[in-house]
Amino acid sequence: MGNLCSNLSERETADKKPASAPSTVPINRPVFEKNPQYVSEEGRTFLAHYNALDADGKQASRVYTLPSDDVEIDRLHLQHYLLRFEYQSNFCAPVRSRLEKPAAKILDVGCGSGIWAMEMATDFPLAQVYGIDLAPVQPSSIKPKNLEFATVDITNLPLPYEDATFDFVRMRFLVLGIKAEHWQSIVNELGRITKPGGYVELCEPNINFVGAPTLDMFTGMFQSILQARGADPNSYQKIHQYLSTSPYLSTPSQDNRRMPYRPTETSSPDQIKLSKLVRDDWRMGLSGFKPIIVAKKIATPEQFDEWLEQCAREMWEIGYMAEVRTCWAMRK
């Protein structure tokens, strides 16, 4: 599981050396002008340049709102296993045979903990895998040899890769990290760096948790925070459109999943476990908003916890279904 302390000390060592670029894919520029700084609030740690705690009412410089700490890394691992279990695969695009060939290249955009990239590097040992993220929280030494991580802000276009570099470019759960007006240009960019015949795959959750009074209120509150930062809470509904509109990509395919928050009487043991993961992921994810909501004085810490409990009860009562959409398209 994530260990921010060891990652921090790895970073401190790494920061003394010039940034090393992947050997075959050039990273043209450093992304951070300074070393990343961290701030702590309500027991959670954020990258300071997220300006997550914009309590003074100033517009946040970056859109992403979630912490960058051990708890979040653990949640990202949990969420990864939940999705891998649901899909019984790490991807939907028909790209397996390409990835089995020597020198195939895979890019994970907004790779978070790096778990998907690590599994892909293990599953496709002949491929070279790259993971990029704003937060340098990925392991720098204990990882497969064919995997490299780099710190890249994906809103800073163009991305530091040549045209037609990758066989597979995948971006999952960036709904909180991309401004509405940047989505199309980022998806176009993912198309540009994909090889003809290769694939771009996007996966996003429906974060409209509605259907009961506290849930509606809570969702309205956190979505207005996202919107104030320029994020689009409905990006999952638009990923198919973004892929279709890209000049680089052919007609996309789509897969929709609905995962139960509460098991039913006929649920199998596996479905019961899956629903427990859905509940844990939801609770841990929403808890990440607590510092910003408390800092903005929208709620006290106690009130926030009470709302979260009530939302959890309501989701159980209404038999909430977590929705995830995956869309993929081939580079022309």
Ligand SMILES: C[S@@+](CC[C@H](N)C(=O)[O-])C[C@H]1O[C@@H](n2cnc3c(N)ncnc32)[C@H](O)[C@@H]1O
């Ligand atoms: C919810 S996590 C998803 C992580 C991973 N894709 C997964 O599915 O496990 C979102 C990730 O996007 C990263 N992120 C947010 N804004 C970003 C940006 N502008 N550039 C690069 N990464 C960003 C965050 O640091 C975080 O690791």
